Amino acid sequence: MNDIQNRADIERLVRLFYERATTDELIGHYFTSVVPINWDEHIPTIVSFWENILFQTGAYKGGMLFKHMNLNYLAAFKPAHFTRWLDLWEDTVNQLFEGVNAEEVKFRAKNIAVIMQRKLDIS
Numbered sequence: 150m151n152d153i154q155n156r157a158d159i160e161r162l163v164r165l166f167y168e169r170a171t172t173d174e175l176i177g178h179y180f181t182s183v184v185p186i187n188w189d190e191h192i193p194t195i196v197s198f199w200e201n202i203l204f205q206t207g208a209y210k211g212g213m214l215f216k217h218m219n220l221n222y223l224a225a226f227k228p229a230h231f232t233r234w235l236d237l238w239e240d241t242v243n244q245l246f247e248g249v250n251a252e253e254v255k256f257r258a259k260n261i262a263v264i265m266q267r268k269l270d271i272s
């Protein structure tokens with residue numbers, strides 16, 4: 150199995166992740182009914198987010214906390230939502246990739262999830 154090597158690899162990962170996340174019984178509604186999502190814009194944004202984390206491209210403009218504050222306001226997050234998000238992310242990474250970058254995106258997602266829950270005061 151290969152490691153994540155470029156933007157195309159990240160896109161494959163993100164697309165498979167969203168196939169799972171959007172149909173998940175616990176968190177799917179965030180992506181299908183809580184806010185309208187323009188997927189043609191959202192996918193490249195998320196790909197840029199991870200590309201910036203792995204390859205320091207500077208491609209992601211930021212503002213993710215505000216988006217999740219809004220989601221939390223519309224449909225209160227619980228720790229279980231984050232646990233599921235992270236489980237889906239880890240499973241998807243493990244299914245497609247192996248290596249330093251694969252470990253990095255799993256590790257960073259966990260850290261960001263902890264920070265986000267703290268900042269949004271989720272318990």
Ligand code: HEM
Binds near residue numbers: 219
């Ligand atoms: C309970 C867990 C989570 C759910 C249900 C969730 C759901 C969503 C949704 C629905 C959006 C689109 C919001 C909008 O366009 O208004 C979004 C955006 C985003 N999410 Fe999450 N998210 C979760 C956790 C995370 C985590 C842990 C990360 C990072 C590791 C993350 C990274 C992002 C990024 C980068 C965006 C794009 C923000 C932008 O448009 O600039 N999310 N999320």
